[in-house]
Amino acid sequence: xxxxxxxxxxxxxxxxxxxxxxxxxxxxxxxxxxxxxxxxxxxxxxxxxxxxxxxxxxxxxxxxxxxxxxxxxxxxxxxxxxxxxxxxxxxxxxxxxxxxxxxxxxxxxxxxxxxxxxxxxxxxxxxxxxxxxxxxxxxxxxxxxxxxxxxxxxxxxxxxxxxxxxxxxxxxxxxxxxxxxxxxxxxxxxxxxxxxxxxxxxxxxxxxxxxxxxxxxxxxxxxxxxxxxxxxxxxxxxxxxxxxxxxxxxxxxxxxxxxxxxxxxxxxxxxxxxxxxxxxxxxxxxxxxxxxxxxxxxxxxxxxxxxxxxxxxxxxxxxxx
Numbered sequence: 001x002x003x004x005x006x007x008x009x010x011x012x013x014x015x016x017x018x019x020x021x022x023x024x025x026x027x028x029x030x031x032x033x034x035x036x037x038x039x040x041x042x043x044x045x046x047x048x049x050x051x052x053x054x055x056x057x058x059x060x061x062x063x064x065x066x067x068x069x070x071x072x073x074x075x076x077x078x079x080x081x082x083x084x085x086x087x088x089x090x091x092x093x094x095x096x097x098x099x100x101x102x103x104x105x106x107x108x109x110x111x112x113x114x115x116x117x118x119x120x121x122x123x124x125x126x127x128x129x130x131x132x133x134x135x136x137x138x139x140x141x142x143x144x145x146x147x148x149x150x151x152x153x154x155x156x157x158x159x160x161x162x163x164x165x166x167x168x169x170x171x172x173x174x175x176x177x178x179x180x181x182x183x184x185x186x187x188x189x190x191x192x193x194x195x196x197x198x199x200x201x202x203x204x205x206x207x208x209x210x211x212x213x214x215x216x217x218x219x220x221x222x223x224x225x226x227x228x229x230x231x232x233x234x235x236x237x238x239x240x241x242x243x244x245x246x247x248x249x250x251x252x253x254x255x256x257x258x259x260x261x262x263x264x265x266x267x268x269x270x271x272x273x274x275x276x277x278x279x280x281x282x283x284x285x286x287x288x289x290x291x292x293x294x295x296x297x298x299x300x301x302x303x304x305x306x307x308x309x310x311x312x313x314x315x316x317x318x319x320x321x
Contacts, residue, residue: 014129014152018056018098020116023284024133025050027145028102030161030285031154038096041086043240046278046286056096057116058087063240068189068249088116090123098128100151105134135283136215138200138291142166145285165288172295173204175302182207182298183231183265186218186239186276188249193221194237197283205294206302207233223259233298234265236316237276243314246273250316271316272297279312 018039019025025044028037034049039056060078063071078085103117121127131151135141142162149158182202184194195218199209210229211221218239236246250273254260265271274280274297279290293312295303 014100016096016098016100018093018096018101018120018128019044020057020101020103021133021282022046023144023282024102024104024148026282026284026286027148028152031149031152031157033152033154036152038098039092054089054092054096056089056093056120058089059085060087061085068187068238068253072187072190084115086116088119090119093120094123097124097126099126100129100131102131102133102148105132133283135197137197138169138204138287141197141283141285141287144283161285165285168288169204169291172206172291172303175295175299176206177299177302179203179206179208180232180298181210181230182233182235182294183210183226183229184212184235184237184280185226186237186281188236188238188246189253191221191223191226192218192239194218194280197287198237198280201280201287201291201294202235202298204291205298207294207298227259227263231263231265232270234263234271235294235297236271236273237280239281240277242275242277243273243311246276247314247316269315272313273316274313275309275311278309 015036016038017028017033017036019028019037020041022041022044025037025040026046028034029047029050037053040050040053041057042055042059044050044053061071061074066074075085101117101120117130131148133144135144142165145158145162149155184198184202186192186194193212195212195216197214199212200214202209210231211225236250238246238249241249260266274293279286279293289308289312292306293308296306296308297313
């Protein structure tokens with residue numbers, strides 16, 4: 001059953017939730033409904049309490065043991081062969097017995113996708129409500145708070161969360177100055193652009209986003225495109241990686257690359273790594289802190305006193321010289 005908006009209230013009260021994506025899990029906790037959450041994914045690690053929830057989604061790719069190139073090759077091979085990247089943990093799903101499953105249709109690589117939803121519906125005797133969160137820009141991320149709030153009959157709480165985030169965004173936009181050219185790279189080997197909501201995040205933070213556009217899917221790009229775009233700042237945000245993992249990839253793949261080192265941004269020490277897994281890869285409410293992180297990188301003189309999470313970004317020019 002797929003329903004929208006207020007229709008849900010006349011159909012079913014939601015007491016048991018299963019989340020197929022980390023951004024939904026984060027929002028459920030923010031709404032104070034974690035006691036109703038009976039299943040999450042292997043990637044639901046925030047807040048920490050979510051790690052203790054039963055896993056209903058797992059992955060066949062062990063990204064901790066594979067290099068960026070190996071992760072890309074394995075993912076492409078699975079997709080080409082029509083095989084699933086994600087595994088439905090059927091026993092845990094049946095025990096969860098959800099009234100509501102929250103999923104996504106934005107990216108079949110980043111989180112559980114249509115195949116897992118269809119399988120879930122088939123094996124569950126009680127058919128749950130299905131809600132898909134599919135934002136492609138910042139506005140839609142904020143709107144997803146309202147929609148989930150309606151489903152859980154917490155519209156007032158959702159409105160408070162949304163308004164608080166909008167105020168934080170407005171504070172960043174107030175200080176926009178002459179825009180510097182910013183290139184965000186979502187994968188290092190091979191290079192991928194950062195798409196979806198990231199270009200808009202950069203624009204809000206005071207940068208001029210290069211190559212990709214808001215709402216675009218991430219795509220491969222060659223070093224020639226990077227050279228041609230001639231960015232003032234390069235921000236490395238490999239999908240699902242934190243700053244520590246990104247620095248590791250940088251040292252292995254890019255540090256001694258002659259062409260990479262010829263880029264103006266690299267020569268001037270204007271390359272940064274960010275915690276993509278927490279603040280950029282997912283369309284979650286924490287993307288607002290991602291905008292704040294970008295503002296500190298792009299406009300350090302204006303946002304010197306803005307507090308962001310520890311280890312949320314690293315100046316590669318300082319750490320890896």
